[in-house]
Amino acid sequence: MNIKSLKIEFIKISKRYNKQWIFKNYSNEINNSKINYLIAENGAGKSTLIKIILNLVDYKGEIKTTIKTKTYVPEKINLPYFIKVEDFFNLINLNNDRKKELITKLLIE
Secondary structure, three states: OOHHHOOEEEEEEEEEEOOEEEEEEEEEEEOOOOOOOOOOOOOOOHHHHHHHHOOOOOOEEEEEEOOOOOOOOOOOOOOOOOOOHHHHHHHOOOOHHHHHHHHHHHOOO
16 A cells, blocks of 8 residues: 555544543544554543454444555464464464564574
8 A cells, every 4th residue: 555545534433332432523634645543541442443444343323434454463362372483473474484584583482
């Protein structure tokens, strides 16, 4: 993707958990070739906004974007305790060269 084509438009986004509004009729636009940061206090809605962009949570409003492929890597990943390293590498689609590199760096055998 050409970064110059980045555009995300938030149109009257509303989201609440129980009775607490996280966003209420939020409208804004990101339309530039710069790196954009989400900086705010804990609980301000940063993760929720990302999940809204990725359509991982229900919300009201509309999002228009030029982004075709969207991915998200959470801060913490909860995996089953019994998952093997090889299975995890397959889950995240690592090629064999990258697998060997990580195993060497992490000293996993």
